[in-house]
Amino acid sequence: LAKTTQPISMDSYEGQEVNITCSHNNIATNDYITWYQQFPSQGPRFIIQGYKTKVTNEVASLFIPADRKSSTLSLPRVSLSDTAVYYCLVGDIFNSGGYQKVTFGTGTKLQVIP
């Protein structure tokens, strides 16, 4: 079981870059790292996924060091609409052919301040 640890909350001013780090010390060889965003009373939405090094899309970047024991979600120039909870997931329940527990922890609550 790849347990993840994230900060409970973060504040940022509009226009700043925000970096949210997730620790996953016992990540398995086949595990990918996936980040989701959730607004109140909505389902989580996929943001980005990676295995190693750096992944970038139109929304965010994901940095994964060589040892893969942590990952950092980077949100460039945040706006008020980026206020949400961000979840880091490691692994997938279908990885091993049987049930593998994959947990959405409590995530990181990002508050963007005007």
Place this chain on the structure above:
Amino acid sequence: DGGITQSPKYLFRKEGQNVTLSCEQNLNHDAMYWYRQDPGQGLRLIYYSQIVNDFQKGDIAEGYSVSREKKESFPLTVTSAQKNPTAFYLCASSTGNSNQPQHFGDGTRLSIL
């Protein structure tokens, strides 16, 4: 637009009553999931299904039941055996291939009268 539709958005249950939450997807995904979210908490997996006519218990399956008779549909029944059913319920789907992201519906909020 392709996506996942959950209904109803709000649901109220009387004591001792079973209720069924609907989840439909038109993404042609093989795998579907049900999660429960309590205030200020993360998501906990109730049941998941990798393919039609097959489903498996997640971490908190007691007091819940599901069926998967069609690829597009994965209804969740909250039975009277679930003593604390008040929560936000989320349905998701994915291709079912390893490490593919899940697509979520917008949830059903269940409350006890």
